Amino acid sequence: MKVLITEYLRIDLDSEKWECRRCSHEIGPARENYKRGLLVHDRDPREIHKPLLDTRLYERTYSPDPKWCRILEYYCPNCGTMFEAEYLPPGHPPLHDIELDIDALKAQWKDRQEITESPMGPDLALAKVKAGRALHAHAGHKHG
Amino acid sequence: MDDVKLSAEDKALLDQFLAEHRLFLGPDPEIMRNHTLTERSQMEQAAIAKNPDPHQIHHIRGLINAALSEGFQMVNQMGAAPGAKWGDLVTGVYTAQGDLAMIAPHGIIAFAACCFYPIRFIIKYWVDDPTVGVRDGDGFIHNDARYGGIHNTDQSMMLPLFYKGELVCWVSSTVHEGENGACEPGGLPAAAESKYDEGIKMSPFKVVENFQLKRDLVTFLQNSVRDPKLQLEDMKVKLHAAMRLRERMISIIEQFGKDAFVATLRMHLEDTETEMRRRIKELPDGTTRVLQFMDSSLRENVLQKISLAIHKKGDRLIMDFRGTAPQFMNRSVNTNIASFKAALCTGLLQNVWPDLPHTMAVLSPIEVITDRNTIIDAEGEMPQAMSLMPLFKACVCWTIPMNKLNYSVPHRYSAIIASQYDQAATFIYGGITQHGDATGNFCGDINGNGQGARSHADGEHSISPVFGFMCDSGEHEINEEDTPIIRLGAQRLAKDRIGFGKYRGGMGYEQIATARGSGMWGFMTGCEGSKFPSAQGLFGGYSCPSYQLMKIKGINIFEELDKNPKVVEEFDIVRLMNERPIPGGKYSSNDMGMTFELCNDGEIYMICQGSGGGYGDVLERDPELVMKDLREDLMSHDNAWDIYRVVYDRENLIVDVEATEKARAEERKARIQRGKPFEAFCKDWVTPEPPTDVPYLGSWDDNTETWASIPGMMRVKTPSDQIQGVFMPNPKDVRIAQLEAELEACRGGKG
Ligand SMILES: [Zn+2]
Numbered sequence: 038m039k040v041l042i043t044e045y046l047r048i049d050l051d052s053e054k055w056e057c058r059r060c061s062h063e064i065g066p067a068r069e070n071y072k073r074g075l076l077v078h079d080r081d082p083r084e085i086h087k088p089l090l091d092t093r094l095y096e097r098t099y100s101p102d103p104k105w106c107r108i109l110e111y112y113c114p115n116c117g118t119m120f121e122a123e124y125l126p127p128g129h130p131p132l133h134d135i136e137l138d139i140d141a142l143k144a145q146w147k148d149r150q151e152i153t154e155s156p157m158g159p160d161l162a163l164a165k166v167k168a169g170r171a172l173h174a175h176a177g178h179k180h181g
Numbered sequence: 182m183d184d185v186k187l188s189a190e191d192k193a194l195l196d197q198f199l200a201e202h203r204l205f206l207g208p209d210p211e212i213m214r215n216h217t218l219t220e221r222s223q224m225e226q227a228a229i230a231k232n233p234d235p236h237q238i239h240h241i242r243g244l245i246n247a248a249l250s251e252g253f254q255m256v257n258q259m260g261a262a263p264g265a266k267w268g269d270l271v272t273g274v275y276t277a278q279g280d281l282a283m284i285a286p287h288g289i290i291a292f293a294a295c296c297f298y299p300i301r302f303i304i305k306y307w308v309d310d311p312t313v314g315v316r317d318g319d320g321f322i323h324n325d326a327r328y329g330g331i332h333n334t335d336q337s338m339m340l341p342l343f344y345k346g347e348l349v350c351w352v353s354s355t356v357h358e359g360e361n362g363a364c365e366p367g368g369l370p371a372a373a374e375s376k377y378d379e380g381i382k383m384s385p386f387k388v389v390e391n392f393q394l395k396r397d398l399v400t401f402l403q404n405s406v407r408d409p410k411l412q413l414e415d416m417k418v419k420l421h422a423a424m425r426l427r428e429r430m431i432s433i434i435e436q437f438g439k440d441a442f443v444a445t446l447r448m449h450l451e452d453t454e455t456e457m458r459r460r461i462k463e464l465p466d467g468t469t470r471v472l473q474f475m476d477s478s479l480r481e482n483v484l485q486k487i488s489l490a491i492h493k494k495g496d497r498l499i500m501d502f503r504g505t506a507p508q509f510m511n512r513s514v515n516t517n518i519a520s521f522k523a524a525l526c527t528g529l530l531q532n533v534w535p536d537l538p539h540t541m542a543v544l545s546p547i548e549v550i551t552d553r554n555t556i557i558d559a560e561g562e563m564p565q566a567m568s569l570m571p572l573f574k575a576c577v578c579w580t581i582p583m584n585k586l587n588y589s590v591p592h593r594y595s596a597i598i599a600s601q602y603d604q605a606a607t608f609i610y611g612g613i614t615q616h617g618d619a620t621g622n623f624c625g626d627i628n629g630n631g632q633g634a635r636s637h638a639d640g641e642h643s644i645s646p647v648f649g650f651m652c653d654s655g656e657h658e659i660n661e662e663d664t665p666i667i668r669l670g671a672q673r674l675a676k677d678r679i680g681f682g683k684y685r686g687g688m689g690y691e692q693i694a695t696a697r698g699s700g701m702w703g704f705m706t707g708c709e710g711s712k713f714p715s716a717q718g719l720f721g722g723y724s725c726p727s728y729q730l731m732k733i734k735g736i737n738i739f740e741e742l743d744k745n746p747k748v749v750e751e752f753d754i755v756r757l758m759n760e761r762p763i764p765g766g767k768y769s770s771n772d773m774g775m776t777f778e779l780c781n782d783g784e785i786y787m788i789c790q791g792s793g794g795g796y797g798d799v800l801e802r803d804p805e806l807v808m809k810d811l812r813e814d815l816m817s818h819d820n821a822w823d824i825y826r827v828v829y830d831r832e833n834l835i836v837d838v839e840a841t842e843k844a845r846a847e848e849r850k851a852r853i854q855r856g857k858p859f860e861a862f863c864k865d866w867v868t869p870e871p872p873t874d875v876p877y878l879g880s881w882d883d884n885t886e887t888w889a890s891i892p893g894m895m896r897v898k899t900p901s902d903q904i905q906g907v908f909m910p911n912p913k914d915v916r917i918a919q920l921e922a923e924l925e926a927c928r929g930g931k932g
Contacts, residue, residue, distance in 0.1 A: 076856025117849025169651030
């Protein structure tokens with residue numbers, strides 16, 4: 038039985054391992070931080086959020102300040118898929134972001150059917166926005 | 182004194198004496214720190230004991246909803262405040278004990294999720310007070326967030342509803358009014374250095390008797406704000422909406438009986454709480470975490486960490502915010518814990534389970550742990566006027582840890598969405614209008630935050646504010662009629678400012694404003710995220726970029742256009758700043774937090790609404806979606822290659838599928854080449870302490886210890902449960918000291 042945990046991660050309950058959902062690479066023990074089985078790259082944020090203003094004219098150019106913010110990119114060591122882009126101040130310890138109780142997970146999935154594709158939920162937020170907009174259009178505010 | 186032992190009787194007497202002789206009925210921690218439902222009252226118990234018919238309850242619920250909706254529309258259409266026009270309001274109904282039962286379907290959740298605090302205050306302190314009392318026909322007003330509320334720009338009108346002499350429920354109407362007499366116009370003073378700079382601070386008090394506004398008190402309030410007409414008009418509007426709501430509730434009670442009505446309100450709350458616990462139980466047991474970094478106090482750049490761990494076990498869900506930055510003693514970006522929880526409630530309903538009823542029962546089963554005296558749990562004299570900063574973070578703090586917790590759940594209640602852009606990206610304004618009136622308020626653009634990318638689609642552009650699905654971004658024609666603000670550019674999507682991903686965040690639009698025809702006019706902006714991006718991506722998606730405030734000062738664009746109608750080819754922020762077409766202008770790019778400053782006729786101020794965070798790995802983005810972004814001029818060609826690695830013909834935008842696959846495979850290989858194993862990486866990367874050259878507030882590697890590090894001023898670490906707060910120097914003094922040092926250096930030490 039395998040349980041989907043994110044877009045790119047799943048846990049094999051039998052082997053108790055994290056796996057890459059793209060290439061099935063075994064990342065590491067499910068009771069440990071999955072990041073330990075990934076590769077990390079410290080990305081200068083200006084490479085992704087490139088300066089839009091002339092850097093000779095301005096200090097602030099729509100790019101993050103690399104002295105304040107770095108992007109840690111986490112890759113699958115086997116297929117190179119990027120699992121996470123973690124924005125941190127320089128030197129800040131990476132976050133242990135997913136820590137699941139594997140025994141509880143096994144018990145929870147004992148009677149559940151395995152799922153291989155993430156179910157799609159209705160887009161309720163968008164539906165609510167559209168309802169709100171219809172309401173405003175209906176209210177008919179005067180136009181200049 | 183320690184030796185004195187009081188008998189139980191004496192102790193009770195002493196407690197009673199102290200209770201009766203309190204010199205000031207300030208915000209009551211017993212009320213303000215409790216977000217859970219009260220126990221069933223006798224009236225509720227009796228009503229439920231009669232086994233109300235579930236179909237009838239459902240029917241009554243529908244009727245209450247319709248009445249709330251009608252009240253909402255009354256305020257929406259008649260309200261004078263810009264906030265009222267664009268949906269920044271709510272109507273609500275509360276149980277007799279002050280539990281928020283239901284709100285208007287289109288209303289702002291957070292407002293109502295705050296209003297039960299002042300109602301509980303009124304119940305606790307005014308009902309039995311012979312000098313106040315609560316009677317049929319009374320109405321209470323309130324705006325101070327310390328007694329419950331998001332911030333002091335919002336004003337509420339609360340009416341008790343009596344039926345045959347018995348208090349059966351409360352009804353309310355709340356609007357973001359804007360102007361409130363603070364040290365800066367518009368009600369959101371980033372310059373406030375203490376709570377006494379925040380303008381009028383209404384604790385809950387009676388302003389209506391016999392359904393009539395008391396003119397003496399109304400005059401006092403009008404005399405305290407810059408917009409006395411608005412103050413009067415909207416007090417009337419809110420009162421009449423609440424009265425209409427009251428009439429509708431009474432007719433429901435008359436039709437179905439008091440018990441059925443009371444049972445409906447109570448069961449609605451209890452049923453919602455039960456459903457919440459059921460959904461929590463479905464999640465896997467464990468902990469997920471997120472960090473949010475705010476980068477400005479709106480007076481200076483300072484990194485402030487918000488740390489969140491969501492612990493889930495069985496049907497318990499605990500939000501642990503310990504390790505969050507200490508509060509500012511003299512900056513306005515603090516919030517009290519009650520407001521923060523109201524924003525959490527909003528965020529859950531906005532981002533995770535929008536299908537749940539909009540009531541406080543949603544938050545009731547969730548436990549919230551904080552360190553006292555942090556920016557999210559501020560207490561005392563410090564200002565909270567710009568509490569929006571941490572509150573907006575509370576709205577979106579769910580998206581990452583909750584999606585990591587609920588991705589495995591077999592049933593999906595709503596789509597997975599990355600973080601929405603979470604800044605109040607709008608112009609706040611004030612001064613004398615072209616009609617000669619004093620005013621201060623904010624523009625509806627605050628409601629145009631880009632949506633986070635979804636697991637199945639790009640985010641929607643400039644969709645809504647983080648705090649409400651239903652708010653619209655306003656119409657500039659109306660704004661231009663009422664104020665001297667002229668839009669030189671508006672609602673044009675900010676090209677290349679994108680939260681990249683397999684699906685990209687919805688983008689924000691540019692706002693280019695000037696003023697004309699006023700002798701005195703000015704703007705302020707209250708946003709952070711100019712150094713550290715604010716909207717986070719999900720599952721490998723990138724955040725939005727940083728955003729700045731651009732100015733072109735020392736010119737009058739109207740005179741320039743008179744001289745040469747073609748002086749500006751298009752009002753596009755990037756082109757204006759890089760090409761500098763207006764001669765003699767002083768062009769500057771600044772932090773997006775700006776305290777109030779005067780804008781002379783024709784000077785130009787430019788900001789953007791921001792993009793939501795991206796979803797998933799950029800290399801998985803459908804190349805055709807990349808072409809679509811190019812076709813719609815949302816993105817430059819450079820990014821199609823640099824970010825997405827798509828090979829295509831720049832002329833006809835035809836994708837070379839094979840070459841793209843090859844390029845992407847190569848990039849994946851390059852990633853593996855440049856990536857370091859985690860443990861080895863951490864050895865090089867992790868520092869034992871925060872950087873010394875960046876102002877930093879919050880925990881570092883251990884949530885039980887909190888840093889306050891301001892270069893040149895302080896660098897201390899305290900146990901997180903003993904935080905006091907940080908007092909910042911005046912930025913002008915800091916600047917003067919810098920300049921004096923430079924001057925001294927220039928003079929070769931001959932001061
Ligand atoms: Zn892989």
